[in-house]
Amino acid sequence: MINDDPYAAVTPAPALDVRSDDLRHGEQMPLTFRDPEIGGTNASPHLAWSGFPPETKSFAVVCYDPDAPTGVGFTHWAVANIPAEVTSLPAGAGALDGAMPAGSLTLPNDLRMRQYIGPNPPPGSGRHRYVFIVHAVDVPRLDIDPELTPVVLGFNLHFHTLARGSMTVWVDAAG
Template sequence: MTDYLDPRFPGPDPYAPLGEHPSFDLTSDDFANGGTFKEPQLGGNDVSPQLSWSGFPAETKSFAITCFDPDAPTAAGFWHWAVFNIPADVTELPSGAGDETLGGIAQAVTLVGDSGKRGYYGPNPPAGHAPHRYLFAVHALDVAELDVPADATPTVLGFNLYFHTLARSIYWGWHENK
């Protein structure tokens, strides 16, 4: 599902090179799919949104969650959040769970994003650049644990997700600093 493709946004479809995968239900109580964010989720406040998912493949052994801004004025976008090794029986994260410990889920590994922070960093595009999309992707994986070091980059995680994703759902919002 590529409802996040819209001519208002300057960046590419970052998931196009990653192949087609089935989708599943992904929702948030904190913002509407394709809508704008509330103040707590924005950069500087950095309260990760509530997310819940269902309908993923029965053979799912773990999940990874990423938040990516493909519209950042860089050649590589901007990673706002990357966490993996979320057990398959976890199907919801409450608001604010995006800290370093993912709300106390022991197996989960949270990487340092492009902000330099280990945990969720909210939308904060450069003033006057353009509206930016923030793509929250939940990846259903075929392994219980990915062998990715805790000091790896979100790009390294993304490379590993390419080989282990059974299904992927994207829920997105946007923000602009004028």
């Protein structure tokens, strides 16, 4: 089985716990959190995390599809610099006008949109996994150009992740 965590091979890290009021690990993603073209709302799901080291200074959240037919996956959402006292995000926080915590930085996703975009896998591409990954970070702020991509966030997280946890859901492509 392919590891859902794209960071594990590059940067092993102790585990932290990730949960959601809206998603169940290993189950299908509810329609509301998917692309509006197929009846969704592009609302990010509720996420919460715990069990991180006391020296955590901030968090980063990424939603990644390792099964996208790109050869490198597809990032739907990437947020850095979430303050250490914030241990959850409400549903919809990742929307274009969502209520992200003060000081957090939402980077452009792989469609160059500065928001969460719900899944809509291409017809005939099979089942796709969507991995919501939370990183406990050892600095209050990663100094990242806000126009750069989630790959740059991943590079920075390689050097600053104290712990990491994830939750995986799936969506079947049409056709």
